Amino acid sequence: MSARNIAIVYRKELLEALRDRRTLISTILVPILLFPILTVGVGFVVAGLIEEADREPARIMILGGTDSPGIVSSLAKSKNLIVVAEPANYVELISNKKIRAAVEIPPGLESSAGTDYSPVKIYMYSGDLKSTTAAKRIEEFFNDYRDNLARDRLKAQKLPASFLKPFDIQQKNVVSEEKVAGETVGGIISYLVIIMCLTGAMYPAMDLTAGEKERATMETILSSPISRTHLVLGKFLLVLTASLVTAALSVTSMGVSSWVFQHFQDQSSGSAIHIKIGLGAVLSVFLVALPLAVMFSAALLTIALFAKSYKEAQSYISPLMVVVIVPAVAAMLPGVELTPRLSLVPILNVSLLCKDLIAGTYHWNSIALIFLSTSLYAGAAIFIAIKMFQRESVLFRS
Amino acid sequence: MIEARSLSKRFHDKKRGQICAVENVSFTCQPGSIYGLLGANGAGKTTTLRMLATILEPSDGTALVFGHDIIEYPEKVRANIGFLSTATALYPRLTAQEMVEYFGRLNGLDEATLKKRIDDIFNRLDMNSFRDRRCDKLSTGMKQKTSIARTLVHDPPVMIFDEPTLGLDIMAARTIVAFIRECRQAGKTVILSTHVMSEVEKLCDVIGIIHNGALLAEGTPTQLREKYQEKDLEEIFVRIVTTHVARPVPAEAS
Numbered sequence: 023m024s025a026r027n028i029a030i031v032y033r034k035e036l037l038e039a040l041r042d043r044r045t046l047i048s049t050i051l052v053p054i055l056l057f058p059i060l061t062v063g064v065g066f067v068v069a070g071l072i073e074e075a076d077r078e079p080a081r082i083m084i085l086g087g088t089d090s091p092g093i094v095s096s097l098a099k100s101k102n103l104i105v106v107a108e109p110a111n112y113v114e115l116i117s118n119k120k121i122r123a124a125v126e127i128p129p130g131l132e133s134s135a136g137t138d139y140s141p142v143k144i145y146m147y148s149g150d151l152k153s154t155t156a157a158k159r160i161e162e163f164f165n166d167y168r169d170n171l172a173r174d175r176l177k178a179q180k181l182p183a184s185f186l187k188p189f190d191i192q193q194k195n196v197v198s199e200e201k202v203a204g205e206t207v208g209g210i211i212s213y214l215v216i217i218m219c220l221t222g223a224m225y226p227a228m229d230l231t232a233g234e235k236e237r238a239t240m241e242t243i244l245s246s247p248i249s250r251t252h253l254v255l256g257k258f259l260l261v262l263t264a265s266l267v268t269a270a271l272s273v274t275s276m277g278v279s280s281w282v283f284q285h286f287q288d289q290s291s292g293s294a295i296h297i298k299i300g301l302g303a304v305l306s307v308f309l310v311a312l313p314l315a316v317m318f319s320a321a322l323l324t325i326a327l328f329a330k331s332y333k334e335a336q337s338y339i340s341p342l343m344v345v346v347i348v349p350a351v352a353a354m355l356p357g358v359e360l361t362p363r364l365s366l367v368p369i370l371n372v373s374l375l376c377k378d379l380i381a382g383t384y385h386w387n388s389i390a391l392i393f394l395s396t397s398l399y400a401g402a403a404i405f406i407a408i409k410m411f412q413r414e415s416v417l418f419r420s
Numbered sequence: 421m422i423e424a425r426s427l428s429k430r431f432h433d434k435k436r437g438q439i440c441a442v443e444n445v446s447f448t449c450q451p452g453s454i455y456g457l458l459g460a461n462g463a464g465k466t467t468t469l470r471m472l473a474t475i476l477e478p479s480d481g482t483a484l485v486f487g488h489d490i491i492e493y494p495e496k497v498r499a500n501i502g503f504l505s506t507a508t509a510l511y512p513r514l515t516a517q518e519m520v521e522y523f524g525r526l527n528g529l530d531e532a533t534l535k536k537r538i539d540d541i542f543n544r545l546d547m548n549s550f551r552d553r554r555c556d557k558l559s560t561g562m563k564q565k566t567s568i569a570r571t572l573v574h575d576p577p578v579m580i581f582d583e584p585t586l587g588l589d590i591m592a593a594r595t596i597v598a599f600i601r602e603c604r605q606a607g608k609t610v611i612l613s614t615h616v617m618s619e620v621e622k623l624c625d626v627i628g629i630i631h632n633g634a635l636l637a638e639g640t641p642t643q644l645r646e647k648y649q650e651k652d653l654e655e656i657f658v659r660i661v662t663t664h665v666a667r668p669v670p671a672e673a674s
Contacts, residue, residue: 030525034514041513041554238509242570244475245503246526247495414476415432 027248031256039226039260048225049264053218053272061279066286071151079104080156083112083124090132093167097125100163103156116147122156123147125164200303204381207280209354212376214276215269215307216350216369219315220322222268223261224339227322230257232335240417254323254411258404261319269311273304306379310389313396314372318346320403324410330419353377365391368399421609422449422472422578426481429467429633441467443633444481449611449626451577454604456624457613458657464633465613466505469582472611473503486578486609499527502571505582512556516547516566519555520573527574534573541569561592568599579603581612585619597622617654627653631661 039045079102087094098105112124128140142164147153176185195202234240243253322339329335346369352358353373360374371392378385410416429442442464449455459465470476472483474494483490486500510519517538524534542548545565550558555566571579581600585593600623603610614620620627620641627644629637637644637660641653648656 027526030522034511034518034522037518038511038513237512238507239511241470241475241503241505242508242510245473245498245501245508246523247499247528248526249495418476 024249024252027252028256028259031248031253032259035226035230035257035260036263039229039264042229045225045229045264049222049268050271053222053268054275057272057276057279058282061276061283065283075152075155078102078152080122080152080159081106081120082156082160083107083115083121085112085124085126086129087127087131089130090127093127093132096167097160097163100159103159103163112145116145116153119147119150119153122150122153123160125160198382200380200382204377204379204383208377208380209373211273211276211307211380212373213350213354214272215311215376216314216346216373218269218272219265219311220318220343220346223265223315223319223322226261226264227319228326228329228332228335228339230261231323231327232329232332235329235417236331244417250411251408254408255404258319258323258407261323262315265315265319266308266312269315270308273307277304303380303382306384307376310372310375310379310393310396313393313400314369316400317368317396317403320400320407324403324407327407327410327416328419349373360385360388362388362391366395368396372396421451421484421486422447422455422611423484424448424468424472424481425483427468427471427478427483428480429464429471429476430479440633442471442478445630445633445635446481447628447635447638449609451609452604452607453625454600454610454612454623456620456627457611457630458615458617458620458624458627459613459630460615460661463615463630465615465630466582467633468630469503469505469580469611469613472497473501473580474498475503499574500576501578501580502574502576503580503582504567504571504584506584506586507582508567510555510558510563510566510570513554515552515554516558516562516569517542517551519566520569523570524573529574537573537575538569541572545569560588561595564588564592564595568596576608578609579611581610583613583615585614585616617657621653629657629660631664634664636660636664 039049081104083106084094084097094105097103106121112121115121116124124145126143126145128142131139131142144157144160146157172186173183176183234243244250322342325338325342326335329338349367349370350373352370353376358364358374360371360378364374365371365388375388375392378388424445424447427442427445428440431439431441433439445464445468447455457465457468467476471478472485472490474490474497477491485497488496488500490497510516511522514522520538520541521534524537529537542551545568547562547565547569550562553562555563558566579600581596584596584600588596597619600610600612604625612619612623624641626638626640628635637647639647644653644656645651648659650656650659
């Protein structure tokens with residue numbers, strides 16, 4: 023009878039949720055659209071901006087160089103650089119983005135045969151994409167000039183080109199693509215799963231408690247024979263469903279968006295960082311996140327039940343975001359590794375474990391400890407939610 | 421039958437401290453009759469009815485509803501009552517039929533019985549034209565009918581009405597009044613709270629006058645008229661209430 027009643031409440035809440043535009047937007051639409059917009063949309067915009075900066079000729083200024091006419095002439099002829107001959111204040115011009123960079127050629131650079139040169143100085147607007155690009159082009163020009171000079175001098179001394187560079191240095195990745203994924207995007211995926219488990223549960227939790235009080239349907243349901251425990255469990259299952267659906271859709275949407283973006287990047291540039299996230303790893307992440315979603319759903323139900331209205335519930339729940347974001351972000355910080363003590367810290371433990379799972383690392387002791395401790399917290403949260411539903415002072419707060 | 425035995429309810433308020441909403445209230449409602457709980461706003465009517473419906477738990481005392489103790493068997497009590505008040509709204513995103521079906525299922529009806537009962541009630545209350553319309557799209561009258569159908573779906577022997585016509589227009593209020601009469605004719609035990617004197621005169625077989633949480637007088641309209649030598653029930657009510665001196669709240673109450 024009890025399972026039947028819980029199922030009746032769950033079915034009814036599901037039906038109402040599917041008819042509620044706000045629930046559909048927060049649970050389904052936002053997670054589906056957020057990542058295509060962020061990765062593909064923003065990605066393409068950024069890629070476009072970089073391409074534009076690469077293509078566009080940069081206006082630069084030469085300071086000095088009167089005794090190096092060859093260098094000045096070559097610089098003026100170099101591709102994508104326009105030399106401006108204004109004797110104005112270059113700092114002001116760079117600040118106002120009238121020119122992108124300025125280069126100071128030390129005296130005697132071209133004529134000197136010695137070895138004691140003053141440095142070539144490039145003045146630029148740090149952080150500005152077009153200025154950085156212009157500075158890079160100037161630097162490349164002077165690198166080439168320096169290399170040619172060195173090569174000519176070696177030739178004059180009858181020395182091979184390898185004289186200055188006797189050997190190369192190479193870096194090589196020796197770990198699997200899964201492990202690379204764990205280190206590079208594992209933290210972000212863990213963060214995403216945790217945050218989406220929370221945000222997916224937020225709106226339904228408020229709608230099913232404070233919303234019910236606001237719409238004056240709480241007394242209607244309390245006058246039916248269903249026990250309050252079954253009532254809260256039915257509601258809790260719906261909130262949990264919304265939480266998991268949102269997290270699953272977010273990760274799927276992020277995976278598809280990243281694949282599409284990477285595919286286009288591969289085609290356009292021919293190179294990309296290759297990472298691999300196995301289906302097993304994603305499923306393990308969800309399995310570990312399950313007790314966390316249970317804990318969030320029950321906690322949100324309890325908190326929202328205190329509120330008399332939807333608006334009041336929002337003001338209670340918003341600070342909870344900070345409580346969840348801080349440990350979730352902490353797991354992304356470099357050097358934060360899973361230790362037995364951290365395995366007991368809620369949210370942070372799951373976040374760190376998810377990172378390991380995506381990297382294909384399975385420390386079974388940690389998994390068991392984290393799963394058990396989070397399940398324990400989740401059980402406590404459900405217990406508190408049930409107790410709160412029994413309290414008249416909470417249900418009929420005035 | 422409803423038998424209230426020394427029902428009391430105390431609340432704690434941060435500003436006002438201990439508040440005694442209902443104190444030592446006892447009365448009996450018989451099947452096939454309507455008991456009217458008459459009182460001003462804040463007199464303790466809603467709290468009393470909420471205790472009978474097991475929505476609130478009494479601080480002291482108890483009641484038997486259809487033979488079940490409200491403290492020991494609250495779920496059995498709720499399975500035998502139909503509770504209707506202005507605070508028992510409908511789920512806006514369910515249709516009228518889904519609303520009634522939901523409560524039928526919660527009352528343990530199997531699907532075949534539920535279908536039969538819904539068809540019967542919807543025909544009787546002339547609700548077929550809007551059975552698939554969402555509750556947030558219904559007119560006030562349609563909403564009232566749906567609420568009635570919701571309370572009737574499991575055919576409860578006891579009906580509890582908490583100011584059922586409050587805020588309704590004349591036509592919607594008439595629907596409710598007619599429904600309450602039908603419940604009496606069907607042999608149900610009916611308790612009704614109101615502060616509308618005309619409703620009391622039209623409907624109630626027994627009247628209980630409640631003020632400051634205490635039941636001050638009880639009797640049939642005839643008995644009350646004879647006792648107070650006054651024809652007008654409103655005058656009787658005012659006389660009883662104004663001569664009553666509120667008792668202090670017991671200090672040991674929790």
